[in-house]
Amino acid sequence: MSAYPEWTPSLIQAETDALKHKPGALLPILHAIQDRFGFIPQEAVPIIAAGLSQTRAEVHGVISFYHHFRAAPPGNHVLQVCRAEACQAVGSRALEAHAKARLGVDYHQTTADGEITLEAVYCLGNCACGPSLRLDDSVHGRVTPESFDALVDELRTQPLEIM
Known part of the structure; x- marks a missing residue:
C-alpha cells in the first residue's frame, strides 16, 4: 500500500x-505533482507540456536534469544519504556503502518489500553534523551504521501513515 494517493490525468x-x-511555472508544477503523488508519471509530461505551451522534450528535459524528480513511484519511505563534501569528510561514503548493503539496493532503487527508496542528495544543510541523511521529512545527523540500522528497524515496525 502506497503512502501516496493514486494520480489521474484530471488531477x-x-x-x-x-x-x-506563475512565472517559471514548470518547476513549481513538477514539485507539486511529486509532492502529491510521490513521483512524476510519464503520462503527465504531455499534460504539463500542453498546459504550458512547451514541448514534451522541454518538460522531460527538466525532469531528467534534476536528481530530485522521480519518474517511478517511491517506496513507502524515502531515505536520502548526503553525498556533499562536508559529509564525505566525516564518513558518508562508508555510510552509503552500509546503507546499500543493509537495504540490498543501489541509489534510485526500492527495497523488495516496497518500504524504502534509497536516494543520494548533495546537501541537507546539516554540514556540521555529518554524515547526515533525511528520512522522509526528518534530517538526522552524525549517523553511524548502528544508528542507521536502528532507524531502518524502527521504520519496519511502525504502521504506515497514509497521507
Whole structure:
C-alpha cells in the first residue's frame, strides 16, 4: 500500500492549471505533482507540456536534469544519504556503502518489500553534523551504521501513515 494517493490525468491537469500562471511555472508544477503523488508519471509530461505551451522534450528535459524528480513511484519511505563534501569528510561514503548493503539496493532503487527508496542528495544543510541523511521529512545527523540500522528497524515496525 502506497503512502501516496493514486494520480489521474484530471488531477495532473488540476495541478498544472493551478500553477501555470506563475512565472517559471514548470518547476513549481513538477514539485507539486511529486509532492502529491510521490513521483512524476510519464503520462503527465504531455499534460504539463500542453498546459504550458512547451514541448514534451522541454518538460522531460527538466525532469531528467534534476536528481530530485522521480519518474517511478517511491517506496513507502524515502531515505536520502548526503553525498556533499562536508559529509564525505566525516564518513558518508562508508555510510552509503552500509546503507546499500543493509537495504540490498543501489541509489534510485526500492527495497523488495516496497518500504524504502534509497536516494543520494548533495546537501541537507546539516554540514556540521555529518554524515547526515533525511528520512522522509526528518534530517538526522552524525549517523553511524548502528544508528542507521536502528532507524531502518524502527521504520519496519511502525504502521504506515497514509497521507
